[in-house]
Amino acid sequence: MDIRPIHTEADYKATLDEISALMEADPDWGTPEGDRLDILATLVQTYEAKHAPIDPPDPVEAIKFRMEQSGLSVKDLEPLIGKSNRVYEILNRKRPLTLPMIRRLHRHLGIPAEVLIAETVTR
Incomplete structure (x- = not known):
């Protein structure tokens, strides 16, 4: 399982594409594909929190x-x-x-x- 941190916008887009493909395959949790999806989603959340934080609504x-x-x-x-x-x-x-x-x-x-x-x- 070759997973790297998301450093650039290109990394981010590539990770989103991979997440999309994995979600379409609908992997079971606990399988290698399910674990990969979970890890990639966590990486995306971390990247988005750092680079595109969402302010709470008024x-x-x-x-x-x-x-x-x-x-x-x-x-x-x-x-x-x-x-x-x-x-x-x-x-x-x-x-x-x-x-x-x-x-x-x-x-x-x-x-x-x-x-x-x-x-x-x-x-």
Whole structure:
């Protein structure tokens, strides 16, 4: 099993091509092909974390995304945030989330707490 670290963009693309081919073959875990796929995927994750990190989403955008994804309205957020005017203030960045709001949003909507505690630009 000849596996090398990913150092360049060419290495990265070649590794992605090999991962794609291995995934199409659908190897069983624990086989040499399955082990190779697992190792290559780990190498790609490490390379991407170093060269193309993904910033967490803005808290307000995360809430809006979850609303859209789940078909929620402002009225649906009232038990989690407060009266509709408070929900609009949050969604329009006029007011920051409070810790109790963050806890309820995390618990009921499944938005990661680390996303919700990130700073948001208030106006």
